[in-house]
Amino acid sequence: MSDKHVVYLDAAATTPCSSDVMIAMKPYYSEHFGNPSSAHVFGRRAKIAIQDATRHIAKLINCSESELIYTAGATESNNLVVLGSVQPGGNMIISPIDHKSVLASAEEMRSRGVEVRRMRVDSRGRIDVNHLRQLVDSSTGLVSFCYVNSEIGTYQSITSVRQALGNSDALIHVDASQALGKLPIDVRRHGIDFASFSAHKIGGPKGVGVLYARAQSMNKLRPITFGGGQSALRSGTLPTPLIVGFGAAAKLISEQDLRSSWKSAAKKRSMILEMFSKQGIPYQINSPSNYCVPHILNLSIPGVRSETLMSCLSNVCVSSGSACNAQDLAPSHVITGLGYSKNRAECAIRISFPYDIDNIELHAAVEEIVNALSSLIALTQE
Ligand SMILES: Cc1ncc(COP(=O)(O)O)c(C=O)c1O
Known part of the structure; x- marks a missing residue:
C-alpha cells in the first residue's frame, strides 16, 4: 500500500x-x-x-x-x-x-x-x-x-x-x-x-x-x-x-475473513498508540475504545493543528477528517458533534489503514508522525 x-x-x-x-x-x-x-x-x-x-x-x-x-x-x-x-x-x-x-x-x-x-x-x-x-x-x-x-x-x-x-x-x-x-x-x-x-x-x-x-x-x-x-x-x-x-x-x-482482519487491525491500532505513548506524545482519542472498528483511529494532539502536522509529513498520508472536509478548514462537524471543543476538532487526525498493511511500513510511517509531532510540540514550548 x-x-x-x-x-x-x-x-x-x-x-x-x-x-x-x-x-x-x-x-x-x-x-x-x-x-x-x-x-x-x-x-x-x-x-x-x-x-x-x-x-x-x-x-x-x-x-x-x-x-x-x-x-x-x-x-x-x-x-x-x-x-x-x-x-x-x-x-x-x-x-x-x-x-x-x-x-x-x-x-x-x-x-x-x-x-x-x-x-x-x-x-x-x-x-x-x-x-x-x-x-x-x-x-x-x-x-x-x-x-x-x-x-x-x-x-x-x-x-x-x-x-x-x-x-x-x-x-x-x-x-x-x-x-x-x-x-x-x-x-x-x-x-x-x-x-x-x-x-x-x-x-x-x-x-x-x-x-x-x-x-x-x-x-x-x-x-x-x-x-x-x-x-x-x-x-x-x-x-x-x-x-x-x-x-x-x-x-x-x-472471500476475506472479517474476524482475522479485525484482529490484525486491532493489533496495529494498539501498536500506533504504544508508539505515541513511548515517545511521550500527548493525545486525546476521539475514536471510542468499544463500538468502533479498529481500522480507523482518530486522535487529537493538543496544541498541534492537523494541517500543521500534515504539512510536515512527506512520506505519510493521514487526514484531518473525511476527504470531503479536506478543502474546508472548518473543524470537523463529527468531532464537535461528539461534544468536543472546536480546538480539539482542529487538532484531530485520522489514521485509517487496510488491515493487511505491512507492519514494517506502518512502523516507519508512525515513526515519522511521532518525530514530526515531537518537533512541533517542542516548538510550541519554546
Ligand atoms: C460514510 C460515507 N458516506 C458517503 C461517502 C461518499 O462516498 P462517495 O465518495 O462514493 O460519494 C463517504 C466517502 O467518504 C463516506 O465515508
Whole structure:
C-alpha cells in the first residue's frame, strides 16, 4: 500500500484498485465497450458482465439483484434516499455526525418543507435511542444514519435503532459505505429499507456505488434523475467497466475473513498508540475504545493543528477528517458533534489503514508522525 517512499494511511478516504479489479475492468473499456441497454451482441455482452457483477454484490450484502440500483457513489445513493423519500409536511430524522452528503441533502429537504430532526449521539458517537424514540412520530418518513462513521470509526446497532422505531412506518436508511469489509452486512437480517455503498472504499474504482432498496420499499422513493429509465430509480447509461470492477472488489471482500482482519487491525491500532505513548506524545482519542472498528483511529494532539502536522509529513498520508472536509478548514462537524471543543476538532487526525498493511511500513510511517509531532510540540514550548 505505498509507492516507493510514501505510506498511505488514509484508507477511509479511498483505496487503490487491486490488480484483479484492474484486470477484470480492462476489456470493458475497449473490446467489450457495448452499451448494456443495446440489444445487439456487444450490448448483450456488457449486460451479462453487469449481471455477473451484480450477483457478487447482492451475495455480499444478502439481497436480490433486482434490489440494487447503481449510482455514481455513496454520495448519490444518500441523495437518492434523502431527496426522494419524504414529502413536504413530513419529517425525517438524521444524526449530527452523518456524512455531508446526508446533512446537505437533508438541508435541501428542509428548504422544500420537510422538517429535519436530529437525534442525539453520545461522546462516542453512538445514537441515543431514547432520544430517537421521543423524536419519531406518525409523520416521520425516514430515519437515516451512518453504520460506521468515516471519521472516528464508531458503529451503530441497527437492531437498537429499529427497535426504537416501534410500530412506526418510517423507512430506515443506513449509509454503509465505510462498513463493507469491516463488519458483516446482511441487509435482510438488519431489516432495513435502504443502504448506500461505494466501490472505491473496498478496492474498487471511483465513480460507482450502489443503493440497496428493499423490494417492498423501492416504490416509496422518487427518482432524482430522469431519462432512459435504465434502472428502476435511476436513468443514465450504466458504466460497465466500473460496475465490473465493483463486482470484482465485492467478490474479493467476500472471500476475506472479517474476524482475522479485525484482529490484525486491532493489533496495529494498539501498536500506533504504544508508539505515541513511548515517545511521550500527548493525545486525546476521539475514536471510542468499544463500538468502533479498529481500522480507523482518530486522535487529537493538543496544541498541534492537523494541517500543521500534515504539512510536515512527506512520506505519510493521514487526514484531518473525511476527504470531503479536506478543502474546508472548518473543524470537523463529527468531532464537535461528539461534544468536543472546536480546538480539539482542529487538532484531530485520522489514521485509517487496510488491515493487511505491512507492519514494517506502518512502523516507519508512525515513526515519522511521532518525530514530526515531537518537533512541533517542542516548538510550541519554546
Ligand atoms: C460514510 C460515507 N458516506 C458517503 C461517502 C461518499 O462516498 P462517495 O465518495 O462514493 O460519494 C463517504 C466517502 O467518504 C463516506 O465515508
